[in-house]
Amino acid sequence: MPLYKTIVHNSDTQIFVWKISETEAALNATIQLQDKHLHRLNGMLSEQHRKGFLSVRKLLNEAGYTDFDLNYDTNGKPSLADGKHISITHSYDFSAIIVSSQNVGIDIEKQREKIIKIADKFIGSEADFLNIEQNYKENLSVIWGAKEALYKMCNSRSLSFKQDMHIHDFTQNINQGTALIDCKELNFGCKFMFHFETFENYTLVYALENE
Template sequence: MPLIFQEEINSATRLGIWKIEEEAAFFRNKVPVHRQVTHPHKMLQHLAGRYLLQYLFPGFPYHLVQIADTRKPYIGGDAFHFSISHCGDFAAAIISETERVGVDIEKPVEKIIHIRNKFISTAEKEALNPLSIEELTQIWSAKEAVFKWYGAGQVDFKEHIRLLAYNDDPPCFNCCFTKNNTLLNVFLNQLSGLCLSYVATKK
């Protein structure tokens, strides 16, 4: 089964990762397309992410999905809060009836070393001491998850998303989102060569 990871965070919040092995026709017969995507693989990612929402929460009301000016899909009234991420042949989704959520998956690549100063502050370097490609990618992924959790755009990753410390049990970053002075836990995982990060807070 292409579902390679699933977690029930609580009774109303579910997270999953799907390995995309199907053709687009498999997904088209099951989920609607909410925006036109011309690149074939990006369309496949788009469809797989939305199918995963349905898989995690059968009966998910697709007909209510709207697209914000920031290109973030949402359902008015906050009946469900959800977030989708794509990377290569993988799609991740988190969906909740009670939590505000954000998710991100990334594949570690060497390029991250060359752009690290764009998203990691001096204080974060001292607190976290990230050296490896995997560690740098996990930090980037964590900040992407916070960005998606916020959902309103206009976020400076270095200034507004400050990772304060790393904890082992469970693996997570303590984070301060300075745009609204919110303290967050960004939960982490590594599997199938991917870095996974997610945020879930009460609405």
């Protein structure tokens, strides 16, 4: 399938989502890669990873870029040659990118029961508003996605998902919320806003620094 969805957050920030339903050969057919990225692709043991990687290049094309515009820092954070910010995510059948002139982060997750088992590892202050009886798995998926998106925006600082990242109660809102990173040890604090939506049992979250 080609592009699954485009979200125009505003004239500066766009999100592109791909549903990966092609074969690997079909995805590969039209894509040119930098040598270092070809090397990386060839080292991926899982077909699912290779398809996720290739579909991101399709999304780059949709956004007006190619693989040759994409670079990574030593921590794996991607950037674009024209100075715009980009964040990348893939999960099973979907991949997504967000492109903006401001710092942004994105995460897509398949909703799975497993998230309930690992909730204690990443839920901190959010326990105050979470209700086990009400959309628990869905709300945990939003919190996890928001924290992953924030992590991707924070230049690989060693932040604790549980202690340093605080997602404020979003459960009365349809698709957005606010968050705070407050890490005294690293003397780092920042406010964010995030947006989320679900489709086909996946949760997509993207975050921006609070405007």
